[in-house]
Amino acid sequence: MVHRSHIVYFSSLRSKATCLLLLMAFIDLSCSKALEEEPKSLLTEKAFYITASDAVLAVNAAYDHLGGGTSNSDFGGVYFNNYWVVQALTSDNGKAGHQEANTVQLSEFRHDASNQFVQDVWEDAYKTINVANIAIAKIPDIDMEEGLQSRLMGEAFFIRGLMYFELVRMFGGVPLLLNPTEDLGILSIERNTSDEVYQLIIADFKEAESRLPQKYTGADLGRATTGAASAYLAKVYLTQKDYQSVLGQCARVMEMGVFRLLDDYADVFKVANNFNDEVVFATGFTFNNDAIWETSQFNVRALPLALNRNSNSWEIPTLDAYNSYNELDRRWEVTFSTSFLESDGTVLTFEPHIFKYWDPEAEPSASSGGNDFFNMRYADVLLMYAEASNEVNGGATAEAFEAVNRIRRRARYDGTMERNVLPDLTGLDQSAFRQAVWLERRREFVWEGHRWFDLVRQGNLKERVEIAKPEVNVDESKHVLFAIPQRERDINPNLNQNPGY
Amino acid sequence: MLVRHSKYLTVATIFILVAVVYPRVVYGQQETMDTLLGKAEYINSLQLGYLEVPTGHNRGAISKIEVKDVVTTFDEALKGNAAGVSVIQSSGQPSGTHMIQVRGIHTMAGGNEPLYVVDGFPIYNNNDLASSGFSFGPTLNALTFLNPGDIESMYVLKDVGEASLYGGRATNGVVIINTKEGSSSDRITLSSAIGVQQPIGRFDLASASQYGAFMNTARTNAGLSPLYNSPGALGEGTDWQDQIYRDQPLSQDYRVSFNGGGEAVHFMLSGSYSGRQGLIKGSDFDRYVLHANVRACVNERTELVNSLNFARVDAHTVPTDVSGDLGTGGVISSALSFSPLIRNRNELGRLIPFHFQVDDQGGATSRLQSDLPIPNPLGLAQNTDSRYSTSRITDFLSLKYRLAKNLNLSASTGLDAIFNEETTFLPGALQYNVNLGGVGTAGKIQSYNWISQLLVDYSKKISDVHILDVFAGMSTEGVSREFLGGTSTGFESEALRFYSLAVGKNRNVVSDNAKWNMNSFFGRVNLTMYEKYSLAFTGRSDASSRFGGNYEFFPAGSFTWFASKESFIKNSELISDLTLRMGYGISGNMEIPPYTAFTVLNELTAPLHGVAVSGITLDKIGNPSQEMERTRQLHFGVDVGFLDARLGVSLDMYSNQTQNALVNTSLPGTSGFQTALVNGGGIKNAGVEMTLTSRNIEGVFGWTTQLAFGYNQNEITDLPLGATVVYGPAIMGIDNWSIFSIGESIGSFYGLTSDGLAIAGDQSPSFAGQTLRVGEQKYKDLNDDGIINAADKTIIGTSMPDVNIGLYNSFSYGALRLSFLFQGLLGRDVANLNKLIYNDPTGQVNVSSSFSSASDPNLPAPNAENDRKVFSDVLVEDGSFVRLQNISLAYDFSNHLFKNSPLEKFEVFVSGQNLLTFSGYDGPDPDVSHFGQQVIGQGVDFDSYPKSKSVLVGLNVHF
Structure with missing residues (x-):
């Protein structure tokens, strides 16, 4: 390095002046060493957004x-x-x-x-x-x-x-x-x-x-679409009780022809159907044992501890939610379970747990979840339309009945046939129709991140929660x-x- | 000083050899005091890094350290040996790290370790330069590269008097280390020691029958059916602590050295080996060190000095000191948690991999509802494979040239090259998720510290009574670190482990690169008048790349009055020495990682429609205007020697105010960032120190005593951006327990205060959503809002010690010597988070024997549903302790057995380390710190690898 040469010189030179010159050279060398940081393995703004x-x-x-x-x-x-x-x-x-x-x-x-x-x-x-x-x-x-x-x-x-x-x-x-x-x-x-x-x-x-755009293809699937923006605008207006605007936004989404209800409620939550025609906007997850942040947390949190899998019963449904269905409602059997048949024939039983996100065929160990989180499904658009129409028109129109009945019809279908349950709604007055839509929303969207918002918006947080959890006191203010x-x-x-x- | 006076040299050499080869037999501190008081004839100056400070010159508070015992790393020798220096051992694993606090803690985000100057080479001990961080357990101590046996002298520069020559690195104190040099006469020394160790303490845990009964009670109290029909029949069960510890692990130390040379060349060569079997199965440590010092007088004007050290460390480590949620812990926390009902082997001779609830026959019934499964402690210790190896070559070459009378020029260059490699393998059987398979990792680091410096010194007697010493220097130095690491998971065949990471199905590679460098100018002017008054001005200007390359200036001034030279004391029989010292100056601290000035982008991935897509965005907000931390230091000191220096007392007082401390300040969530590193913190450290040395009895029977005492008060005086508090890292899912708060000490613990146990029908305030169960721990509702929550937290202790003490005594009778050293830290608290396991009322994990027997009325009632983890004063305990650090007995046979032989010494000794500890602490050892040298989060005991207590026998031969 620098010094090796100095050392040789020092031992042979005698002149103070020369030494001073060398001293100056040393200063020069010292200072030429750049003191500017250059983070080679870190990406900084300078090198990005280009x-x-x-x-x-x-x-x-x-x-x-x-x-x-x-x-x-x-x-x-x-x-x-x-x-x-x-x-x-x-x-x-x-x-x-x-x-x-x-x-x-x-x-x-x-x-x-x-x-x-x-x-x-x-x-x-x-x-x-x-x-x-x-x-x-x-x-x-x-x-x-x-x-x-x-x-x-x-x-x-x-x-x-x-x-x-x-x-x-x-x-x-x-x-x-x-x-x-x-x-x-x-x-x-x-x-x-x-x-x-x-x-x-x-x-x-x-x-x-x-x-x-209305749609994406290939690797861009899953990005936000104009339909998602419209549907969310509908939800914003619904929250603001601007029902006229809700109708317009919902109609825009419905007329797009991009989205439809799947035939069977059970298919909506199959991992293989993650990006199905009913999904207006979703947050993506996928199986990846090595990257916990890529897998959804539904199974880990919601499935019973008794399964002896990577499941913990951390949050469980109330009996009030469990009992809010007719037993023939397809959504009831998809959403909840109280028992599980292991492959060796053992039957495990437990209090009701949320099973709608577990696809045991796709992920038998339940240790990672491949399900997307559905921020907005087309069913939500239909139910928003029905609710808004009922408010704008002082009662439900034929279109409003049809919107909610499409949800009920789908809930009758068990994969092969329609069951004798949830008959089409007809002839309800404005108040009864409103209640019917709200009940349908509840049954449709358990554990999909809507319920507190709906209860607050509907003004019945205290009433509903205190019925479902009698020991709880809710302060509406x-x-x-x-x-x-x-x-x-x-x-x-x-x-x-x-x-x- | 170009060529040492031969008489001095010989005497000094003898002193050095005696003192260091087997220092127990010499009361080294006496020479220190003598030296400081100017009484010793054989050493006329202190070699303090850049300076050789002659006695009778201006100086500040300097502690000389003797390596009094067989220690693995030299920083351990600071324990109890220097007033004002607190040493806290982070981990008891062989060659674990220490946190060294010289006069307190002066930073909240930077490093607080002193600067080490090894044979003139300044080295800040950043353990990350010697560890890729891929092995299990805490980082090993990078200072292990020097064998303490090669050290001639150590001095701790505690105040601005001398330390300020290191300017931007002076605040945390400077430790000067001079290794042994050669002599003109040949000498060979051999030393060896062999010893056995055992853990300094163990937890007293419940047996199987006690645990079974406890679980029954916990379940009954929660309204559940008991699990065991007759818990008494479960017997002792498995003692998992017995399972993980070795029987009588050995420690060995061997060193051989050759001193020699002629008139012109002196050399010292040594080679040594140290081996430690770890207390925990699967851990060990081996070190090989070669050291060579050469001093050559090339001609009458030129002197060359070279110090070369090569060290190789190979260690196996085990996962301890793991900070995660309960269940992801390491060997010790798993051994605490693991059910004693589980047999250590099943019918097939295999380990039961995880902590399960078991039936009367020891068969698994169900997994417990802990957040994550707890792995078998023996499996963690024995079946994981974690290796650490580091080679470190350090060379410092100086050339000193006498330009003219009193004018010397010295040019030096040094290189410290570190090559580290760490590998681990975690078998699939220890993964709860069997799909994961084995996990192998490997990481490599290459680090270089380099320095070039040029010094010039001039000394002139400008009149009969005025001596002027001028010294100036410049240096350029830097550090570079390159890291490459890989992780591989999904090993189906585990035969090749980390040797072939390609076997794993999923592989990740990471690398990074960091560099910093610094240019400095420094100097000192010292004027001594009438041999009574000495005035010194010191200044250093540092420009570091980590702080934008701007020069920052650190000046200091100091004054010493040798009052005993005044006529009114000169002839005093009683007072043989009286020196008063004072100084004021500004020191700096620059120990932050490079590139914190930059706002950094980072890549993250998440799936979009089932396929992970990469995104890049800002990850960390930088602060381009950050400055070095500056501390204003003011100190006064007095040295008094009585009765011809038989009794010496040094008293020091200091007040140090850090003014622009860097703080990882919490940012509001609305910023999108969590924290930013900003200047603006204020920290005050003020204290007093006393060192007392006494030759109590002299003669055939000799008795000497040294007492070191330091008292320090620390207070945070300011926080940046108007913040009043800053929180530390979470541990075990508990956050905001460690706090920087204005008006409080660094290291403060923040939590709830306990308020007895709940009785039946108790209506005391409780947590939101909770009604009190009978026998549950209650907490004080400090804000009287009827609910216990974060607003009821307060400062419940501090980990920073108020007092550090050391008491050394040495007795001699002819060739027989007995010495012992007590050291202690007082007025400090330790957060014993192990209690979250062994006093867990749910029965989910094993508990202490006293908890299971309900013998302590302050402990809560067992209850299977009471699994709240609360950081409260229940966990924070008085961590004060006094320890018999070392006791040794030695006899030198050379005069009796080997007459007329060339043997100068043939000494046999037996010594004990850590044999006695006096402390009220509930865990095995309060001298721990889970977060190592990290300033925030000091004083936590969790999953700590225990320190050993040991007995050694050894031999020192000298001919």
Whole structure:
């Protein structure tokens, strides 16, 4: 190195001046060693957001955050499990199957600002929003084919709108962040009003609706479509009780001809049918024993401990949910089970558990789940249409009856024939029809992440939950929103808490 | 100092050899004190890295360390030997790491270890440079590369007086290590020691019949039917601690060295081997070290010094200190948890792989509802295969050239090359999910530390009474680290294990690369007047790539008054020495990983329509404006020697304020990120230290004593971005238990406070969604809102010790020597998370014998449904301890048995390590830290590999 030569010189040279010169040379050499960091094995912004492929990867990251992966060395995205666990437990459908504090709190409506599941939903949603914001900020500057550019922007708008829609329903008005987090000076922001959040959600979904295609092929299957944006707009309007707009959005989806109900309810949840014609938008999962974040958590959490598989009975259905069906209803036998026949002939019995997501032929060990999480099924569009039509027209029209009867007809079908159950609805008055649609929603969507939202929207959270779980007291002034997570308020004192927490 | 005076050299050599080859027999600290007080004739200066500080010159608080015992790594020798230096052992595995705290903790996100200067080569001990992190269990101590037997002297520079020459790396203290050098006369030393070990303590766990009865009670109390008809008949069952520990594991140490040379060349060559069988089956440690020091006077102006060290470490490790949810733990937590009802082998002679609930006959009935299955501890210890091997070559070459009278130029270059390889194999049988099959991993690291430096020193007597010493230097140095690793899963045939990762079906490869470098200028001016007053100014300017390459300046000034040279004391019979010292300056800390300034993108994958797709997005937000942490240090000290230095006392006081500490500050979730590294933390460390040395009795019978005492108070004075608290990492699914909070000490524990046990009909506040069960642990509702939750948490202890003490005594009678060292840390708490297992009321896992026998009225009632894991003061215990670190008895036979032989020494000794511990701690050993050297999360005891207590016999021969 440098010194070896110096050493030789030093031993032979005598002149102080020469030594000083060498000293200067040494300084020079020392300083020429660059002190600029060059992270060779880390990807930084400087080297990214340049090509069309970078744009695709930036948007893919937002999808990744919905299901398996999130950034910040964490795993488990928004719909990995906390979201639907919270929805099931804080309703008349589900209760705690073990004594884990977060689970029990939610099940018994004693959750507070420290509930970890709720905090995770908040954090995962905002991580996803930041990822979508990055895509929305960076993609317009990328030199690429305009069609793809617009579509990718549409996908990012869709995901951002979806996240704010989940947040505003769970927490009320939340801080609106529309740009990527780039400096640390934006930490103490205040909550926006719920109206402001809804305005953004509608704007984002409309952007998505106008930019996205009806269908994808090949490797792009599963991305957000214009139909998904329309259906979500319908749900936004339904939540706002703007029934006229719901009708328009639902009609748009129904007229597209892209979606249909599968013939047999059981087929909807078969792993092989993950991306079936009924799925308007889904969060993807797949079997992968080596990547737990790629597999869905339904089996691990919901199947009985007694199965002696990788299943834990963590959340189980209430008897009220179990008993809300006619026994011949196809959905009842698909959704629940109280026994299992092992291949060696042993019969295991247990209290009712959710079995709709387990496909024992595809995954006998139940250790990983290949089922997607269905954010929005076509059945939801039909039921939203029926509900809105009933409100707009002061009673159910023939189209409204037909929409709900399509759901009931499908529930009669057991794979070979229609059973003598769930006759077509006719002649109900507005109130009876409304109740009938709500009951159909409940039976159709158990454990699909809808129930708490539906109960809050329908104004019968307290009534239904206290019937299903008599030991529970629901405070309607409080429990129609979740608490802003305590960690969040510790760091940002400008966030007001929701009433009652 | 180009050529040492031969008389000094000989005496010094003898001293060094005696002191270090078998230092037990010499009361080394006495020489230290003498040296510091300027009384010793045989060493006239301290070699302190860049400086040779002559006695009678300005200096600050310096502790000299003697290697008093057979230790594996030299940092262990700091235990109890230096006032103000606390040493906490992270893990008891052979060659485990230590956390060294010099005058407290001065950082919240960076490293807090001192800078080691080995024969002039500054090395910050980052264990990650010597470990790819692929082996099971905690990282091994990278400092193991030096054999402590090769060390001549160690000094801890504790304040800005001298340490500030290391500027941006001075805050955590500087440990100067000088290895042994050659001499003009030949000498051979042989030393050996062999010993047996056993765990320093064990958990007292329930037998099968006790556990069976406990499970019955837990189930009955929960309204469930009991499992066992006659638990008493279950007998002792399997003692899983017996299963995992070796019987009498051996330790061996051998060292041979040759000293020699002529007038112009001195050399010291040594070779050594250390072997340790681990206490836990499947773990061991072997080290080979070759060391060569050469000093050559090339001509009257030129001196060459080279220090070369080669070390090879081969170890087998076992999974311990695992921090995950219960059930993913390591050997120790599994041994605590595993049911004693499970037989150690089934009918086929195989291990039962997992913890099951078993029937009266020991047959599995059902899996327990723990989050994850608990693997068999013996299987984890014996059937996993984890290897660590590191080769490390360190060479430092200096050339010193006398340019003119009093003017020396010195150029040095050093290279420290580390080659590490770690491999593991986890058999499929230990995977609960049998589909996974075996898992093999392999990781390799190559790291290089390098330095080039140029120093110039000038000394001039500018008048009869004024001496000026000037020293200036510059250096450029850096570190590079390259890592390559792979994981392979789904081994159908396990015959080839990690030797062929290609057998596994699913393979992942990872690699990374990191570099940093630094340029520095430094200097010192020292003016000594009338031999009474000494004034020094030191400054260093460091520019590190980790901090944007900007030069940051660290100045310090210090003043020493040799009051005993004043006429009014000079002739005192009582006071032989009186020196007052004071100093003020700014030191720095730069121990953060490289590239934290960058916002980094990361790839993640998740399925979209059944196929995993990759996405790339921002993963970690960077801080391009971060600065080195700066600490203002103020200190006063006084050294007093009485009665011709028979009794010496040093007192020091200091107050150190860190002003822009880096903190991994929590970001609001709305940012999309969890944390960011930002400046703005404030930390205060203030304390007093006392070192007392005394030659109590002199003569045929001799008795000497050294007492080291340090008291430190630590307080967080500020946190960045207006934060009031920052939380540490989660452990066992419990988060927010470790906290940085303004006004509190670093290492504070944050949790609930206990409030007795619930009685029947108890209406005390409880958790949301919970009614109190009879006999359940209750907690205080601090905010009186009728509900127990996170808002009721408070500071319930701190892991930072208030006091560190060491007491050393040596007695001699002719050739017989007896010495012992007590060391202790007082005023500290330890979070005993093992209690979450052995005091678990559900019966899901085995419990302590006292819990099962219901002998402790403070423990909750067994209840199968009470499986809440709460971080509370029930877990936080007083972790103060005093330990008999070492006791040894030695006899030198050379004068009696081998008259007229060339033998100078033939010494046989027997010594014991860790034989006695005085502590009220409930676990086996409070001297642990689960998170190693990481500052946040200090003081946790969980799944810790126990330390050994051992007895050695040894021989030191010297001719």
